Amino acid sequence: MIPKGRVSTYGAISDFLSLGSARMVGWALNNLGNQREVVPAHRVVNRKGELSGRMFFHPPELMSELLKSEGIVVIDHHVLDFENVFWYPRQLEY
DNA sequence: CCTATGACGCCGG
């Protein structure tokens, strides 16, 4: 659900879905399997706006490339202007 | 069973 041009965090998603642990979001993303195509995993960063999961992309630079193609500026593995780009999960948004 | 290890994050000092 994360809109293009925005990013969310492991903690926010865990909180919204009441998963009990932000780690579970990382676990889920790592076990997407065939759903990799429909889940925008590249839009999930840690609470500091850092691309902590970049090593799971092939190649690793793909994560920042995807974000850049959506208008997000990434500098040194960090989302620029993170506070304003951050998106907290809601019901739906069009 | 028990320990260690994470795509993590809150809290206290």
Add this chain to the structure above:
DNA sequence: GCCGGCGCCATAG
């Protein structure tokens, strides 16, 4: 704001 400690929970060994 940084850092250590700890809670979190699925998995591997």
